[in-house]
Amino acid sequence: MVGRFFRFFFSLLLALCFVALALIATFGLRWSRNLPDYRALDSLTLGSVTQVYARDGTTLGTLAPKIGETSVSRTLVSLDNISPYMTAALISNEDRHFFEHYGLDPNGIARQFRRLSQNENVQGGSTLTNQLVKNTLLADYQNARTAERKVKEWLLSVQVERSFTKQEILQDYLNIIYWGDGGPVELYGIYSAAQAYFGKTPKQLDLAESIYLTTLIPGPGLYYPNYTRQRPLMKALLDRMVEDKWVTQAQADAAWREKLQPRGWQVRYDDAGSIVKATLVDRKQTYLRAVTTSRAPHFMQQVQQELIARFGRDKIYGSGGLRVYTTLDPKAQSAVEAASRSAKVPPGTTLAAVISDPYTGDVLGMVGQKLVGSKPPADWNNAAQGQRQIGSSIKPLLYTTALSTGITQLDRYDDTPISFPCPSCAGGKYEPKDFEGEMTNRAMSLREALDRSLNLPTVRLADKIGLPTFFDKLKELNIPPNDGTGLAAALGAVETTPVKMAAAYAPFANGGIYHPPRYVTRVLTARGELLYDSDRETTQPHRIWTPQVAYLGLNMIEGVVDDLGTRQGGFSEPARIPGWAVGGKTGTSTGPKDLWFVGVNPYYAGAVWIGKQQGGNMATNIYSGVWAPPVWHDMMVPLLQGKPVRDFAQPPGIVFQPHPDSGPYTKVKVALLDPAFKNAANVTPDPTPQLPQYSEATLPAADTSGVIVNLDSQTQKLATEFTPPGRIVQRRVSLQELPSFAPDPNPQPLTEQTADPATVKAMGTGNGTTDGIPNAPKN
Numbered sequence: 001m002v003g004r005f006f007r008f009f010f011s012l013l014l015a016l017c018f019v020a021l022a023l024i025a026t027f028g029l030r031w032s033r034n035l036p037d038y039r040a041l042d043s044l045t046l047g048s049v050t051q052v053y054a055r056d057g058t059t060l061g062t063l064a065p066k067i068g069e070t071s072v073s074r075t076l077v078s079l080d081n082i083s084p085y086m087t088a089a090l091i092s093n094e095d096r097h098f099f100e101h102y103g104l105d106p107n108g109i110a111r112q113f114r115r116l117s118q119n120e121n122v123q124g125g126s127t128l129t130n131q132l133v134k135n136t137l138l139a140d141y142q143n144a145r146t147a148e149r150k151v152k153e154w155l156l157s158v159q160v161e162r163s164f165t166k167q168e169i170l171q172d173y174l175n176i177i178y179w180g181d182g183g184p185v186e187l188y189g190i191y192s193a194a195q196a197y198f199g200k201t202p203k204q205l206d207l208a209e210s211i212y213l214t215t216l217i218p219g220p221g222l223y224y225p226n227y228t229r230q231r232p233l234m235k236a237l238l239d240r241m242v243e244d245k246w247v248t249q250a251q252a253d254a255a256w257r258e259k260l261q262p263r264g265w266q267v268r269y270d271d272a273g274s275i276v277k278a279t280l281v282d283r284k285q286t287y288l289r290a291v292t293t294s295r296a297p298h299f300m301q302q303v304q305q306e307l308i309a310r311f312g313r314d315k316i317y318g319s320g321g322l323r324v325y326t327t328l329d330p331k332a333q334s335a336v337e338a339a340s341r342s343a344k345v346p347p348g349t350t351l352a353a354v355i356s357d358p359y360t361g362d363v364l365g366m367v368g369q370k371l372v373g374s375k376p377p378a379d380w381n382n383a384a385q386g387q388r389q390i391g392s393s394i395k396p397l398l399y400t401t402a403l404s405t406g407i408t409q410l411d412r413y414d415d416t417p418i419s420f421p422c423p424s425c426a427g428g429k430y431e432p433k434d435f436e437g438e439m440t441n442r443a444m445s446l447r448e449a450l451d452r453s454l455n456l457p458t459v460r461l462a463d464k465i466g467l468p469t470f471f472d473k474l475k476e477l478n479i480p481p482n483d484g485t486g487l488a489a490a491l492g493a494v495e496t497t498p499v500k501m502a503a504a505y506a507p508f509a510n511g512g513i514y515h516p517p518r519y520v521t522r523v524l525t526a527r528g529e530l531l532y533d534s535d536r537e538t539t540q541p542h543r544i545w546t547p548q549v550a551y552l553g554l555n556m557i558e559g560v561v562d563d564l565g566t567r568q569g570g571f572s573e574p575a576r577i578p579g580w581a582v583g584g585k586t587g588t589s590t591g592p593k594d595l596w597f598v599g600v601n602p603y604y605a606g607a608v609w610i611g612k613q614q615g616g617n618m619a620t621n622i623y624s625g626v627w628a629p630p631v632w633h634d635m636m637v638p639l640l641q642g643k644p645v646r647d648f649a650q651p652p653g654i655v656f657q658p659h660p661d662s663g664p665y666t667k668v669k670v671a672l673l674d675p676a677f678k679n680a681a682n683v684t685p686d687p688t689p690q691l692p693q694y695s696e697a698t699l700p701a702a703d704t705s706g707v708i709v710n711l712d713s714q715t716q717k718l719a720t721e722f723t724p725p726g727r728i729v730q731r732r733v734s735l736q737e738l739p740s741f742a743p744d745p746n747p748q749p750l751t752e753q754t755a756d757p758a759t760v761k762a763m764g765t766g767n768g769t770t771d772g773i774p775n776a777p778k779n
Contacts, residue, residue, distance in 0.1 A: 050321040052303055054328045055362070055521070061295050063304050063316065063324075076321070076526070077191045079171040082202040085210040086190065087170060088246040093214045093237050095128040096244060099166055129157040132173045174202075179213070180220035187220075197223075197262050207251060208258040211237050227265055227278040296333050298368035298381040299326075302519050310532065311523070322531070325522040327357075332365035332604075332639055339635035340371040345627060346595075346618050351610045352382035353635060354498045358506035358605040361515025361541070363499065365635075369613075380613070383498045388609055390479075390501060391492035391624070392435075392453045393587030393596045396560075397504060398490050399450055399458075400553030401473045402465050404545060409447040409556060409670045410660065413457035415440045420463070420487060430487060432459050435588070435623070438569075447659060447670055450556055451563045451570055453586065455491050462490035476544055477504040477514060492587055498607035501598045505607070508557060508583060509600040509648060512550035515541045531716060547651035548673060554648055555671035557583035557599070568664050571625030575599055575633050580640060581647050584632065586624040591617035597628035601636060602646045608632045653677030718742055 050063040079087070091098045126134070133156045160169065178186070179193035187193055190202045190213075197216075198209050205213070215233040216222055222230050238252040247255075257273040268276040303326055307316050316322055332355045345351055350370040356363050368381030380386070403409070415434070422430035433439070434455045449457035462470060470490065474480055479496040481489045496504075499517050507514055516539070523532040545553065561582050564570030571586040575597060584599020595610040595618075608631045612618065655674045659665040710719040 050307070050316050050324060052300065052324045052326060054326060054330050054333075055364075056330060057325075058330060060326060060328060061300055063300065063307070076175050076189065077202055079167055079174070082171075082174060082190055083205040083210055085207045085247075086202060086205050086213065087174070088241060089207075089210045089214040089237060090170075090174070090217075091128075092240045092244050092246060094131070094217065095126075096240075098128055098170075101127060101161075127157065128173050129160055129169055132169060132176065133157050133160060135176050135178075177217060178220060179216060180223055199263065206255070206258070207247060208234075208255040208260050211241075211255060212260060212262060223262070223264075224280065227262070227267060227280075228275050231275060296328055296366065297377065297379075298383060299328055299333070299363065299366045299519070301368075301379075301381055302363070302366070302384050306519050307523070315531075321526055323524045323526065324520060325524075326520055327360075327362035327364060327518055328366075329355075329364040334365075335635045335638040336365035336367050337371055338638070339631050340367045340369075341373070342634060343370065343631045345370060345610050346622050348612055349610055349618065350378075350382065350613050351608065351631065352386060352498050353606065353608045353631060354383045354502050355604050355606045355635060355639070356499075356502045356506065356517065358509040358600060359515070361503060361506070361518045362521075363517050363519050364604070366499070378613075382609060382613070386497060386609070387495040388497070388594045388611060389492055389495050389589035391587030391589040391592075391594060391596055393501060393585050393598045394490070394492045394494055395450055395453065395458055396508070396553060396557050396585050397473065397477065398462055398465075398470055399446060399556055400508075400545060400549060401470050402446070402461055403552045403556075404549045405465055405469070407446070407461075407465070408672055409552070410445050410657070410672070412443040412445055413449060413460045414443050415449065415454050415456045416442075418456055418460065420459075422486065424484075432456060432487070432491060445659065445661065445670075447556060447559055447563070447668070448661065448665070450585075451560055453560075453571060458490055459487050462487055473544070476542070477507075478516070479504055492589060498598075498609045501596070502605045502607040505557075505584070505598050505600050506605040507544045507550050508554040509602065509605060510550075511547040511649065511651065512543055512545035513541050514544045548653045548677070551648070551651055551654055552671050552673070554583050554600070557585055559668065559670075560585050561599070563668055564664055566625065571623070572597065572599075572629050574625065575629035577601065577633060577637060577640065579645055582636075583648075584629070586628060588624040592620075592622055592624075593617055595622070595624040595628045597624060597632045599629075599632055601640065602648050603643060604636060604639060606632055606636060608635075 052060045052063060054060045164172075174190045176188060177190075178188055179190075179196070180187045187196050193213050193216075194200050194202045194205055194209075197213060198205070200209070211234045212230070215230055215237060222233075235256065238247075238256060241247045242249050242252050257269075257271070259267070259269050261267055264281055265278060266281050267278045270276055303324060304316075307322070307324065311322075336353050336355055340351060340353060343351060352368050353366070354363060355365040366381075366383045367377070368383040368385070369377035371377055382388075416439070417431070420430040422428060432455050435453065438452070438454070439456060440454070444454075444457065446457065446461065449461075467487065467489070471481055474489075474494065477500075479494060479500055481494045485493055503515065503517050518534060520532070521534045522530070524530055544550070558581060560570070561572045561575050561584055564573075566573045572584055575582055575584050580601055582599060582601050584597055587596030587598070588594070593611055593615060596608065598607040599605070608628045610624075610627050610631075653674045654671050656669040657672055659668040659670050711717065712719045
């Protein structure tokens with residue numbers, strides 16, 4: 001009877017084993033068919049930090065990727081750049097048999113099955129390889145505790161162990177592990193952890209610091225609640241490292257007695273290493289200043305947007321990140337920030353300010369909010385994102401358009417009431433008024449009309465030259481009016497940003513050339529491969545005015561600053577800089593809602609906007625001249641200090657004539673076209689006047705050889721017949737570099753002698769420039 005029972009029992013057990021094996025085989029086979037490619041670890045896209053540099057090569061900050069809505073700080077490092085204490089502590093704490101198993105730890109798996117049989121939570125038992133696979137190849141499962149994920153994790157771990165060395169697995173793990181909630185960013189990887197908690201590189205970590213970081217891995221939240229709760233974990237890990245013979249007892253004792261100070265904590269110890277007192281100093285201002293950047297945050301936003309548009313997020317944050325060299329001048333940025341902090345603005349308002357190089361379009365400094373002390377500014381960037389009505393700051397663009405048609409500064413227009421038919425206006429008429437009813441009821445020169453910013457002569461001028469002519473010019477300057485805008489556009493019923501206004505005024509200073517605003521000059525991969533060089537851009541600046549017409553317009557806006565003081569009816573006197581030529585114009589929108597000053601000097605262009613963040617009217621007695629010009633003045637003065645004093649370049653064909661009016665105009669001389677200089681308004685003359693050079697800048701030697709080629713923006717290789725049209729971009733490259741862009745992995749060398757002339761002709765020709773130094777900042 002007993003024998004029969006045992007036979008039945010073992011038969012049943014055998015049958016159950018066969019059924020279990022069949023189920024495992026069935027599901028295992030199904031799951032194994034849908035495994036991710038383990039070889040993806042070879043080129044794994046970890047969210048890596050992109051390093052950003054200012055124009056002088058100094059570090060500006062980092063661009064961190066996001067997981068969901070949270071930024072991630074991660075910089076990839078190689079194993080030989082990580083402290084051996086860190087790797088030893090990690091192995092002792094997370095996977096003591098790491099160098100003995102092949103991806104699966106039998107002891108750990110047995111512990112998991114035992115906990116399952118006892119209805120306990122399954123935890124522990126994962127190898128470093130398991131964790132690497134879970135956090136990369138199986139990241140889409142979001143740590144789900146399912147049999148399918150676990151089986152896939154085991155299968156992939158075995159494949160990874162067969163294909164990668166232990167050192168490669170350990171290196172990848174240290175670069176992907178999560179190390180804590182950092183407020184504005186999440187910390188991933190040993191580099192971010194070492195920087196955040198101790199302000200060190202991974203290679204500089206000592207034993208005590210390595211122990212601390214390792215005990216954070218299972219529970220990064222331990223950082224905040226109580227440092228004393230972490231000490232027993234650190235002591236246990238030190239004992240384990242001694243037991244595993246990673247360190248000696250003497251080394252462990254010395255590490256225990258080290259007076260460790262994780263960032264954000266103030267800790268007092270006794271001589272034996274016990275904690276006397278531990279205080280989290282300021283949770284809001286703890287360790288992340290080492291990882292994130294508050295330097296020029298609004299400029300950094302624009303850099304990030306430009307990079308994403310050009311390369312896509314994967315290229316920016318993947319494969320070790322990028323090195324990005326920008327146009328920002330630290331001195332200009334400091335000047336803008338200082339002016340913003342000291343600026344007096346109407347109650348309830350904020351501001352935006354920008355400084356650019358009128359000869360290149362480079363944005364040199366930017367603030368998008370009124371700065372208050374060391375408090376971080378709000379995210380919204382009024383300098384580049386805020387579309388605001390520009391008011392009378394548009395008038396110099398209208399007046400210069402009129403000068404290009406043959407009208408002169410001395411032509412006279414009436415400052416008297418006028419009415420235009422307007423079906424969409426109240427009463428069917430458009431009847432503009434001067435600011436605060438300051439109508440003079442007389443005729444005056446255009447010079448005086450602009451000096452006083454009078455609306456009635458301005459509208460008459462716009463009507464004379466025709467709105468299509470004016471609107472076409474505004475489109476060329478990248479500030480097009482909205483559809484349906486009529487004569488009110490001549491008075492500033494056009495919306496744009498301070499960045500674009502600075503670019504629109506730059507042609508006054510540079511001889512009539514429009515340069516689109518530029519933030520990035522060079523982009524390289526972490527390995528030093530050149531992805532982008534602004535010198536190779538095929539989109540060129542374009543001429544807006546001839547040098548003669550640009551100079552006439554410049555002469556008018558210099559008059560706006562210099563001809564009339566505030567008591568005489570001028571608005572821009574506060575922008576004057578003794579000893580320097582300055583031209584500019586205020587702008588005040590209806591309400592008033594917006595206050596502006598846009599101006600140029602021989603080195604810089606700049607714009608200032610002041611208004612309410614949410615929009616809306618300010619007090620009725622507020623006008624731009626009191627508020628915006630002083631901010632512009634204060635941000636320009638520090639930049640001009642130490643520079644050689646110079647004037648704007650005067651082109652040929654200009655003569656000066658005394659203004660015929662008396663009073664404040666007795667000594668004013670007006671620039672006019674020399675009658676002998678025929679058709680000066682309609683010719684394309686000689687090059688732009690000589691550009692001022694920055695003392696910190698270096699310019700590469702020109703290379704006159706080169707071709708314009710079609711590249712695939714995704715692969716950065718030559719486009720083929722299979723490249724989607726939307727991915728094709730044109731770039732100028734030298735013939736010597738052309739082979740490196742070939743899609744063929746083994747291209748034949750191509751030189752001027754061996755190149756197929758038909759091929760070169762088909763690709764186009766051009767004058768490329770390169771300095772041949774892929775890892776040098778471009779100034």
